[in-house]
Amino acid sequence: MQKSKFLNIVLATAVLVLTVLLSTKNDKSVMKSSKNAAGSVENRPSDSTFIPFKKRSLGVRAELHPKPAAVIGTYDKDGKPNIMTAAWIGISNSDPLSIAVSMRPATYSYANVTESGAFTVNIPSAELAKYVDYAGRFSGRDVDKFKETGLTPLRSEFVNAPYIKEFPLVIECELTEYHDLGSHRQFIGKIIDVKADEAILDAEGRVDVSLLNPLIYAGRNYYETGAFVAEVGESLHEIDGKPFIPDYRRKHMNETLKVIHSRKSVRHFTDQAVSKEQIELLLQAGMAAPTAVNRQPWAFYVVTRRETLDSLSEQLPYAKMLSQAQAAIVVCGDMEKAGNLKDKAYWVQDCSAATQNILLAAESIGLGAVWTAVFPYDDRSKVVIETLKLPGHHIPLNVIPIGYPTSEDTPKDKWKPENVFWQ
Numbered sequence: 001m002q003k004s005k006f007l008n009i010v011l012a013t014a015v016l017v018l019t020v021l022l023s024t025k026n027d028k029s030v031m032k033s034s035k036n037a038a039g040s041v042e043n044r045p046s047d048s049t050f051i052p053f054k055k056r057s058l059g060v061r062a063e064l065h066p067k068p069a070a071v072i073g074t075y076d077k078d079g080k081p082n083i084m085t086a087a088w089i090g091i092s093n094s095d096p097l098s099i100a101v102s103m104r105p106a107t108y109s110y111a112n113v114t115e116s117g118a119f120t121v122n123i124p125s126a127e128l129a130k131y132v133d134y135a136g137r138f139s140g141r142d143v144d145k146f147k148e149t150g151l152t153p154l155r156s157e158f159v160n161a162p163y164i165k166e167f168p169l170v171i172e173c174e175l176t177e178y179h180d181l182g183s184h185r186q187f188i189g190k191i192i193d194v195k196a197d198e199a200i201l202d203a204e205g206r207v208d209v210s211l212l213n214p215l216i217y218a219g220r221n222y223y224e225t226g227a228f229v230a231e232v233g234e235s236l237h238e239i240d241g242k243p244f245i246p247d248y249r250r251k252h253m254n255e256t257l258k259v260i261h262s263r264k265s266v267r268h269f270t271d272q273a274v275s276k277e278q279i280e281l282l283l284q285a286g287m288a289a290p291t292a293v294n295r296q297p298w299a300f301y302v303v304t305r306r307e308t309l310d311s312l313s314e315q316l317p318y319a320k321m322l323s324q325a326q327a328a329i330v331v332c333g334d335m336e337k338a339g340n341l342k343d344k345a346y347w348v349q350d351c352s353a354a355t356q357n358i359l360l361a362a363e364s365i366g367l368g369a370v371w372t373a374v375f376p377y378d379d380r381s382k383v384v385i386e387t388l389k390l391p392g393h394h395i396p397l398n399v400i401p402i403g404y405p406t407s408e409d410t411p412k413d414k415w416k417p418e419n420v421f422w423q
């Protein structure tokens with residue numbers, strides 16, 4: 001090799017090494033200042049997970065994520081209720097608090113909102129996906145979507161629009177203005193009232209997003225909402241000396257803790273059959289739970305008949321996944337065994353402990369299950385009592401759909417040190 005060529009290579013390598021060193025130094029100083037400002041940045045596993053640096057241009061695409069999959073309720077000119085799915089939607093103003101929803105002129109709902117001056121935004125939880133899909137595929141011009149889906153329209157007491165009884169969260173809006181943007185008309189609706197199912201409220205009466213588990217639309221697929229990450233404004237701080245990113249590689253796990261931490265509410269099942277032996281394992285685990293005064297005030301109904309599972313799925317608003325499940329265990333309190341008036345109420349704790357054992361046992365043998373509440377809702381109780389023809393002294397606490405999980409459901413990290421009060 002010529003001497004000058006060799007020198008050139010040495011020089012180029014030196015420049016490269018220097019550039020890398022400098023850029024690393026810069027990165028470190030940025031990291032340091034953000035650490036100083038906000039805590040434990042350097043403790044994070046690997047910054048390459050947070051800062052993707054190799055970007056590719058995708059052109060003009062609607063890649064704003066996450067997009068809600070909401071269902072808009074309207075009346076047509078004859079007062080007939082209609083629903084339509086909309087993902088081009090979002091909060092657009094704080095005062096007055098308003099929502100913008102964009103609709104194509106070809107939709108039936110477009111004319112409905114324009115003429116009625118109102119709409120409702122119905123937010124589905126993930127298990128209501130099939131209704132969202134239906135409302136987004138068919139037009140109210142051709143079908144009665146409420147009739148076809150079996151959903152129930154209820155008249156809003158505040159605005160001239162219907163909302164969906166079975167959806168957990170409803171926002172009632174009065175049209176204030178609209179803008180023709182090109183393909184879509186953007187309707188601005190002032191929020192007049194919000195209604196939420198009590199089952200999705202936290203102790204302070206606020207909507208708990210993990211209980212709501214809203215459906216997310218992502219172009220080709222629907223997703224459900226993921227795990228809690230951090231409180232707003234707290235995400236850069238250390239929590240109890242640890243970085244806020246949950247440590248899923250928990251060390252010092254034993255088999256029991258692993259099952260406890262990997263249990264999740266499984267709402268999606270494959271069509272693989274579940275055997276009687278497997279169900280018996282779950283029931284044995286259920287009956288191993290502690291009960292007050294050892295009364296064992298319970299009765300377990302095992303449902304495997306397809307028509308019964310489907311019928312319960314149709315009638316119970318939060319147990320739609322029964323249509324995919326291979327079996328269900330209905331945990332009931334047995335009032336003939338529940339004791340006298342004073343401690344009768346323990347049946348709820350006793351049957352809840354049994355339920356949790358069943359859920360953990362399912363996880364431990366590779367099955368999926370989910371607790372769908374029946375008690376204390378009269379309407380759900382009536383459905384279960386009538387469908388399963390339960391005797392008067394058996395009170396259904398819940399329905400647990402069971403099957404082999406698809407990989408769609410994952411465990412949530414719910415560890416929050418701030419919920420613990422050491423004394």
Ligand SMILES: Cc1cc2nc3c(=O)[nH]c(=O)nc-3n(C[C@H](O)[C@H](O)[C@H](O)COP(=O)(O)O)c2cc1C
Nearest residue numbers: 084085086087088103104107108109136138139140
């Ligand atoms: C997930 C999803 C999101 C949608 N988002 C919108 C939207 O934001 N705006 C719109 O005009 N149509 C949207 N559509 C299409 C309408 O829902 C569809 O055209 C529907 O049939 C209209 O119903 P209608 O004619 O009864 O009003 C969406 C459909 C799906 C499945």
